[in-house]
Amino acid sequence: MRSSINKTGLLTTFIVATSVLTTACSDQGAPSISASNETTGRWYSDQQVLLGKQVYDANCIDCHNPKARGTFKWKQPLEDGTYPPPPLNGSAHAWHHPISALMKTINDGGIEIGGKMPPFREVLKDDEKVAVIAYFQSFWNDEIYSRWQQRNQPK
Template identity: 80%
Template sequence: MMRSTIRKSKSLATFVVVTSVLITACSDQAPSSTSAPDEITGRWYSEQQVLLGNQIYDANCIDCHNPKARGIFRWNQPLEDGSYPPPPLNGSAHAWHHPISVLLKTINDGGIQMGGKMPPFREVLKDDEKIAVIAYFQSFWNDEIYSRWLQRNQSK
């Protein structure tokens, strides 16, 4: 039973990674460094991507999204100027709902169109650095959230 569940999880993870790559391959936001699911964790990213993502996050994201991608406490309530504060990326807010292609679009284009203040990083970060940042903050997602993300994005 356990092996069957692990096998299904790995198959689902592979499907999601391949689907995400195919979806984004037709755009200018195609990830260049997604990998097959990690044999130990079953997740699409590698330990090296998480380590690189940590460095990129610390240099570019931590000031707004806080350590360990915690975001701001009342992230879903507008500030005095009407904009929204940076959300948590650690699986406790809405970032886990989105496929990699949407997360990349937000990194590339920024969050201003969605009511936030995040600047665009299209010209600041390389594609593999953007993918690594996603790997880094997804590494904080517990197995339940990650599994729900896989299931939710399987059909997209």
């Protein structure tokens, strides 16, 4: 059985490797992901959360609403058959996805998965995308964040 220190190290390695692989073909280089925040025990730094808030406020807040709370009826399709923006604050399904899947949605948009979100591949730098993820993950309570960590550990 691995110790919790080894699990944390493996998760950090997985997050960094997944993010680097996800963005390896990007002209903008690999995203900046810190190894661990000593205060919170999470992968992101306070600086990433601050940058993420700025990027979120400039690009995401109009649809995903303040504090990443999404829309009230996000599970119900709109009249055109698309789905409204889901919460990203840990109260919906974003916490089920690894960083690589979150980056894919940010890069490619949500149209292929039934939403209206435009792609941000050419709009945001990779470190800004990672910072947005850090920002909305900062709203996740410890239980949700822990479940996300367990779910996304390499097998």
